[in-house]
Amino acid sequence: MSDVKAIAPPPLEGLRRAFVLAEDRIGHYPEFRRFFSTTFDLDRDGLKQPGYVAAPSGTCYALVFIGRSGEPFPAGVEIHALVPALEPLNENTVDRDLWAILKWMVAGVGGDWTVRDVEETGRLYRVPAAM
Amino acid sequence: MTEPSLPGAVRVQWPYRPRFARVNGWRMHYVDEGTGDPVVLLHGNPTWGFLYRDFVGPLTRTGHRVIIPDMIGFGLSEKPMRDDAHSLDGHIANLTALLRGLDLTRITLVCHDWGGPTGLGFALSNLTRVRALMLMSTWAWPLPPAEFHTRLFPWRMMHAPLVGPYLMGRHNVLVTRGIYLSVVDRARFRERAQAAYEAVLPDPASRLLTWTWPRWIPLDKDARAVERFAWLEQQLAACTLPALLVWGREDDVFDPTTFAARFKQLLPHAEGPHLVTGRHFLQEDSGPEIAALIVDFLKRLAQTEARA
Numbered sequence: 001m002s003d004v005k006a007i008a009p010p011p012l013e014g015l016r017r018a019f020v021l022a023e024d025r026i027g028h029y030p031e032f033r034r035f036f037s038t039t040f041d042l043d044r045d046g047l048k049q050p051g052y053v054a055a056p057s058g059t060c061y062a063l064v065f066i067g068r069s070g071e072p073f074p075a076g077v078e079i080h081a082l083v084p085a086l087e088p089l090n091e092n093t094v095d096r097d098l099w100a101i102l103k104w105m106v107a108g109v110g111g112d113w114t115v116r117d118v119e120e121t122g123r124l125y126r127v128p129a130a131m
Numbered sequence: 132m133t134e135p136s137l138p139g140a141v142r143v144q145w146p147y148r149p150r151f152a153r154v155n156g157w158r159m160h161y162v163d164e165g166t167g168d169p170v171v172l173l174h175g176n177p178t179w180g181f182l183y184r185d186f187v188g189p190l191t192r193t194g195h196r197v198i199i200p201d202m203i204g205f206g207l208s209e210k211p212m213r214d215d216a217h218s219l220d221g222h223i224a225n226l227t228a229l230l231r232g233l234d235l236t237r238i239t240l241v242c243h244d245w246g247g248p249t250g251l252g253f254a255l256s257n258l259t260r261v262r263a264l265m266l267m268s269t270w271a272w273p274l275p276p277a278e279f280h281t282r283l284f285p286w287r288m289m290h291a292p293l294v295g296p297y298l299m300g301r302h303n304v305l306v307t308r309g310i311y312l313s314v315v316d317r318a319r320f321r322e323r324a325q326a327a328y329e330a331v332l333p334d335p336a337s338r339l340l341t342w343t344w345p346r347w348i349p350l351d352k353d354a355r356a357v358e359r360f361a362w363l364e365q366q367l368a369a370c371t372l373p374a375l376l377v378w379g380r381e382d383d384v385f386d387p388t389t390f391a392a393r394f395k396q397l398l399p400h401a402e403g404p405h406l407v408t409g410r411h412f413l414q415e416d417s418g419p420e421i422a423a424l425i426v427d428f429l430k431r432l433a434q435t436e437a438r439a
């Protein structure tokens with residue numbers, strides 16, 4: 001059971017979108033593009049609005065999808081933390097939230113891609129959030 | 132980044148004057164030491180010229196000009212921030228611009244990892260400028276990939292969408308752990324070299340090529356670079372340039388039984404493969420020994436040329 005959930009657009013008053021991670025080639029493995037397309041109904045909604053997720057810390061994140069001419073949509077994605085407008089990020093919190101979002105993504109992609117493998121990869125490379 | 136940004140312990144091991152050239156629209160760093168026929172040493176992912184620190188002295192002392200470029204995206208060269216800035220053809224063009232700009236001829240190309248496809252791409256399209264080839268822990272054909280590169284854990288997971296930018300960008304794992312896991316003497320590597328590789332990729336955005344290159348390794352016939360790799364293989368099979376193969380005995384990325392053997396099949400006249408202590412980053416474990424093999428190879432090549 002993932003502790004990350006796709007959510008409806010949250011209220012944005014008093015918040016800013018803080019860029020934290022980008023992926024230029026979400027379709028490098030096409031099943032990842034399909035996951036986002038299905039989860040956020042992108043074939044219907046396209047660029048109308050970001051996808052939103054709530055992460056374990058309680059922070060919400062906006063997934064801003066990117067199109068590129070000649071490529072299936074979405075071509076890429078940026079992840080932005082929704083944080084109090086004038087406050088600095090807590091990097092450790094963001095890092096653990098991102099790790100949870102990655103595991104949620106991999107679980108959703110499914111097939112050969114397993115949460116166990118992403119956790120083992122994180123441990124092999126000694127990523128703090130995975131230890 | 133310029134040389135003074137390097138830690139003092141790194142500069143001691145890498146005292147060479149930094150030089151820069153505009154190549155194919157980018158700023159490329161290289162060192163250029165000694166005089167004589169040029170030996171161009173090419174690194175791959177995620178290293179830089181420092182990988183060849185043990186080669187400069189032996190080669191320059193024996194009458195060679197040593198040129199070591201940092202691939203665009205690595206080392207002290209410019210680091211583009213967009214994925215589309217990188218392609219195999221583009222990197223071959225970057226190298227071609229440097230070596231033509233220096234108007235080098237009688238080049239011996241020393242190729243490791245992605246320095247193989249890029250260096251061979253230059254060599255096989257500029258044959259009149261090239262004297263000899265030296266290959267180690269690399270490949271030059273479309274399929275099949277190395278078994279290591281087909282594994283989901285850890286290789287494909289490490290550069291999967293979003294996972295790549297997180298692990299290799301935010302956490303720099305290919306540099307902080309990847310090289311370390313791919314040498315034999317890990318304690319020595321950590322003591323003498325680890326800082327040099329970390330220093331030149333200080334920020335997540337500077338590390339883009341560390342997860343972009345893995346995505347250029349063909350895993351099936353629909354991969355982006357399949358046609359270029361097929362061309363490399365075809366041209367290499369017709370290549371008669373003198374060649375030397377050196378491989379790490381413990382190489383578990385491009386294992387010698389498969390990869391050195393296939394190069395030997397493509398280049399049956401090549402010397403070797405000579406096996407030395409080393410995993411994928413064999414220069415870290417056997418730098419002086421490999422340099423001596425190149426010096427000896429070039430000495431014998433000069434004698435052969437003189438007789439001819």
